[in-house]
Amino acid sequence: MLNVMRKSANSWVIKILLILIAVSFSVWGIEGLRNAGRDTPVLTVENWSASQGYIRQSFDRFLREQKQRLGNLPLDNPMIRQQLRQQFLQRMVDEQLMLHSAMQMGLTLSPKGLQKTIAEDPTFQLKGKFDDALYRQLLRQNRLDPKTFEQDTLVRHARAHLAQGLTQVATTPTLLLDDALKQESEKRRVALLMLDQATLASVDDPGDEALRAYQENNRDAYSIKQRVKVRYLLLDAESVRDELKVDEAKIIAYYDDNKPLYKTLESRKLRHILAKFKAGDATAKAAAQKKIEDAKQRIANGESFAEVAKLLSEDVTASQGGELGVFQRGGGLVERFEEAAFTLPEGKVSEVVESPFGFHLILVDHIDPAGTRSFEQVKPEIAEQLFQEGAGEAIYSKSIALEDMLATADSLATIGKELNLRFKETGWIEFSKLDETVSIEREAKFHEVAFSTLKGERSTLVELANNRYFVLEVTDHEDATLKPLAEVRAALLAAYRQEKAQTQAQELMDNALKALNSGSSWEEVAKSHAPFQAQAPAPFTAMDKESKVPANVRQAAFRIALDKPIYEKVISEGNHRYILKLLEVTPGTVDTDMLANSQLQAMFTNMLGNEMREAFMAWRRKHAEISYDPKVFNNL
Known part of the structure; x- marks a missing residue:
């Protein structure tokens, strides 16, 4: 949607928005930056540096995050491992650039500001007031000490305050919103020249000497560390x-003095059925309302809530019968939804509830009432x-x-x-x-x-x-020593052939693109090599989920214009390489009612802010003093 930002990067609107970044911050106190480790730095970003041990430990945390987010990753695959290294390096650099920029702009908390931020965190409050005993107890449970937590809070706040300033620089100009909405429905027709590297002739076995050299160049994947x-x-x-030895009398006294710490809030296990509609689309809203009313009637007629959810709900929880999990008040539910969920008796279905996500029916599966944990329950914890x-x-x-x-x-x-x-x-x-x-x-x-x-x-x-x-x-x-060639020869040969096939495919497509730019016709180039496949896909929009054209190829199609119709680079997607030519542009249209839709304006302003943040980070990366040891990162 926001490729219009790139199209308009030199316009007066964007220039004004970029200027506004510089004046959108309030002034806070100044706090020093921490270096991560005292040994020889292997990564330096401005005046911050990190040791090899810190980088390795951080990379392992990063890998665990990726595994949780993406499932089982084939970490032994050299290409995937290298992509993860690059993502990790950029994240480390960006985090420090954000922090360094925040420090330069004076966006850190003063000591009083830090104290106020922590005191106002509901996590550390009892009956609406900060509780020091609870604060220290929760830190101990998470293996933290106050000094470390408070330093990390300063860092998080500085980054967050900068991000907020970058993403909330202005309201969205109507002209820019109009252009973006038109682009969202704009269609483009293209011609594609595709090469599947699997169709190329198999690369010959180069022999032991060449494979040993390849192993030497990829030591981290084929060595004993x-x-x-x-x-x-x-x-x-x-x-x-x-x-x-902790005396039981002390345990009892602590429990009696700190009973508020062991109070539990009421919690509810919830299910829901969701019927979505697009903001500003009255027809879609009416259809969604009818769908949710039909679901309500089916439940009233005796069908189980879970079965109706599986059949009709448009939420990702549908396959689990609409099960959302267990919630307490203030646990992240939107206001209307939470109010309905926490006024229902157990086992009852709500009336239809409208939220920013659509129409809902809510079922309270179970209620655990508020109470206080008994002494016997918490005795081991206190001890x-x-x-x-x-x-x-x-x-x-x-x-x-x-x-x-x-x-x-x-x-x-x-x-x-x-x-x-x-x-x-x-x-x-x-x-x-x-x-x-x-x-x-x-x-x-x-x-x-x-x-x-x-x-x-x-x-x-x-x-x-x-x-x-x-x-x-x-x-x-x-x-560190290389593994015996006999042990890894099969894996080496497969990786060697894959790399050579990629290189061959890229060279063929680079030469084809060069020929097109030198005046050769599309038809001539398409026939110049047998593996080339000319394709004429159906017109598509930028976000067309039904199109068979890969997403990155679609995105590239929206970065070029008819006066220069051939995309400047060969586009890679897995084993496929594409050359792209723009043939036709069908302009999009805008419903004038959508321009006045406050929800849509807010969503677009947020997306625009994210684009502004990325533009700022790209500028920082270009001008920052950054150095790193490639040997260390290549061996992660």
């Missing part, structure tokens, strides 16, 4: 548990909390004793036994496999120490977050 074996001592809360509160001083005292004993010639096993510390000898630990949720052996700091300590030597005592200490000795070390 640098690895070490270590033995170590860990000092943490478990090391002092036997020495610190652990009181133990953790007292553990810090005991751990620190024991760390002093440990440091003194490390000066002796005693073995780590002997020291661990005397101080009741956990002692472990590991198997091989690979340098790149980090996951702080598994164990200390997967934390970035542990890896930094393990891989910087020489074989046979002992590290100093190292402090970690959350009152933890470790010391280690490296018992064995192996540098």
Whole structure:
């Protein structure tokens, strides 16, 4: 929809909007930036830098996020892995550029502002007021300390405040909205020249020498990574548990003094049926209302709510019988929906409810009333909390004793036994496999120490977050080595052939595009190579879900004009390559009522703001001082 932004990038409207960015911020206090790690930086963005360990740990978190969002990813696939590395690098850079820009503009919180922000967070409130005990308890449960949380809050607020300023620079000019709506219904007819690389002749086996060279150029995918074996001592809360016993009287007293902490709000398990309609379309709205009334009647006639939801609901929850999950008031439901859901008795179906998403029927499956958790329910939780509160001083005292004993010639096993510390000898630990949720052996700091300590030597005592200490000795070390060719030859050959086929396909299409731009006719170029396929797809809109033309090809068709009809680049989509020629443009039309629709204006203003934000970030990337170590990123 907003390709009109790109078409109009040099217009006076866009220039004025870009200028407005500079004056759309309020002034806040200034807070320093943090560097991520103290070792040699492998990524630098302006005056911020990150160590290798920090980058590896952050990349592993990024991979877990992608797995949760996209399901099982074939991370061993070199092409997918490389795409993920590039996405991760850009995200790291963009986050720091946003923060750096916010700092330059003075968009950070003052100490009083930070205190106010945290105090007004409902998560940390009881009866509408900030509760310090609840605040610290929730941080402990999430393995955070106030200093770290408050610093992260400053960073998040600075980025958010800048993003808000970038995306709310102005109301949408009517002329721009009119152009965008016309473009949404505009149709384009194109000619395509397509090459499927699978139709090219198979690449010959190049022999062992060439495959070994290919393996050398792609070491991260076909090597045994640098690895070490270590033995170590860990000092943490478990090391002092036997020495610190929490008296039950203290647990009871804490419960009596803090009962409000253990109150639970009423929660409701909800289902719904949704009939959607497009804002401003009276005919669609009437059809949606009839559909929801029909659904209501079918339920009244005896059909189950879940079955009717499966048949009629237009929400993604339809296949689950409309099940939305469990909610409390203020849990993210839109106002009208929440009000209806929380006034219904259990097992009853609501009247028709209209929301920004459409028309709904709501069913309350189950109600868990508000109450207070009993002492027996929370006793283990309180006991652990009181133990953790007292553990810090005991751990620190024991760390002093440990440091003194490390000066002796005693073995780590002997020291661990005397101080009741956990002692472990590991198997091989690979340098790149980090996951702080598994164990200390997967934390970035542990890896930094393990891989910087020489074989046979002992590290100093190292402090970690959350009152933890470790010391280690490296018992064995192996540098990264290529896997035996026989072990990976089949995989190497497949990847080699895939890469060569991609290169061959790209060269053929680049030459074809060059011939077209030099005056050769479309028909001549289409016949110049047997694998080329000339296609004449049906006209399509930019967001045409029914079109068989790939989305990125459709998007490219809306970036060119009839006076220069051939798209400037070869377009890749999987194993296919496309050359695109624009043949015809059918102008779109606009319903004048839609221009006055407030919901549509708000949606477009939001989308325009996102485009403005991306334009700002592109400008920042172009002018920022950014450097990184490609070897480190290529081995993630």
